[in-house]
Amino acid sequence: MRTYGLLLTLVALLVAPLKAADVQVIANPDVNVAALSANDLKDIFLGSKTAVGGTSIEPVLRMSGATHEAFLQAYIGKSDSALRNHFKTLVFTGKGTQPKAFSTDAEVVKYVLSTKGAIGYVSASADTGSAKKIQVK
């Protein structure tokens, strides 16, 4: 049992920590802010904040992967399964919707650029085209 515990600890130490620097937050150019606080960003992606700078906003998720995990760890403070449960709670009580989720950065960028008020996140190295880069303070 102790060996098993040590092994788990070792694996945890070897896994590179996921950082906010691995992620960039992007928005449709009509979103009227250049920066958001970390708390506002969390509220947006949990559905409790639905407008910024007078613009209605729509959060967009990555479906899974390192960028998604880094974003959750850095800004949301929930695991992927906890986040999915959060949205299922909204969906099955009728109190909200499940955000759209995409498999690749390119799909996120394409949707954000084509949808008014859309806010998403992609890896730091992704080509974001004319999407607005949002600074998180």
Place this chain on the structure above:
Amino acid sequence: MMSAGTTRRVATGAVLSALLLGVSASAVQAQSITVGGKEVAVHGFVQQGFNVTNENNILLMDTKKGSAEMTDAALNVSSNLTRRLRVGAQAYVRNIGQLGNGAVEVDWAFADYKFADAFGVRGGKMKTVLGLFSDTQDMEFLYTWALLPQGMYPLDLRSITIAHIGADVYGTVKLQKAGSLAYTGYLGKVQDDNHGGYRYGVQDAGLGFRSKVTSRGGGLDLRWSTPVNGLITGYSFTQTHDSVDLVVNAFRLPFSADTKQARRQSAYADYQASRLRLSAELRRESRDTILTPAIFPRSAVASRSWFAAGSYRLFEKLEVGSYFSHYQYSDKLPVSNRDNHIYDTAISGRVDLNRFWNVKVEGHFIDGNGNPTFARGFYRRNNTSGFNAKTRMLVLRTGVNF
């Protein structure tokens, strides 16, 4: 030759099972369709359970022999008609022993207008927010547990707390560095349930119903998301005026029961870290009932319940957990009486086969039966030779959602 009710239950079970198999066999995805230029989201779930007990039949199932009469399902549609206006509805069906009997009901159906994040209104039939899990008690996929703590969220009394028809006000107020406070206030009526556990418990006491149970009132929930990441705590209050016309079957003696103040108060906390979840809730329920004519003295009963639960995700697909649930029917009677308490210790394991499909196995070690007239799981009708003080129960449950 099967009765009409049995035929209907079997047919419902067959349809639900087919749906379960059909849905799980395909790659399940949330669906959306476009109607009149508006996107309409479609979601649903199907859940199937199997219960076996060593003593006492539970939840109106023949659990001593093992029972798979534990099926429920829901399907909903919703759409944002404008930036602020949202509409939706959900149908729900269940067949858990004699509970629900396969009758399809409107679970919720409402219009929601959000003026701002801090203030919105809803009208129609809404899920009632009471404590941590009242509004989500049907959604086993949200939890580690196959059964929520039955002392507080009994399957058989679901309809008393699950929804109301009326109006809500709600919102979330930012508290700067102190987190945020979500509030919900509501007024309305609670629908009677012809296949609810409270009816069976009262009937087993030799009483008959001469009318529907009417229940009108309101409530409030305050939920504080604290500055500690993952920690919420809150308080719920609800009060209703309940009345019903009954008859003592043996004497054909009609009477009315009137409860001007049926109150429930709940204090709760929930903490979620990356793999860990800890939850606890304390609830007090009180009823002051007057009978007319006064064939029994005025009855003021206060019940107490609490639970503490912990779960941990060991691996991506495996979660384990345990809870202790405590229920005391009347605080005026010795809690040690087995017909005045139900203590339940549960140990659970949950495997997520994929994002949409989970399987659970859960053991329960139950002490006591509670008051069988105000039943929570234990009924006279399928325990005709009386109750045993201790019950061990194994629950297997699986569910698919999309």
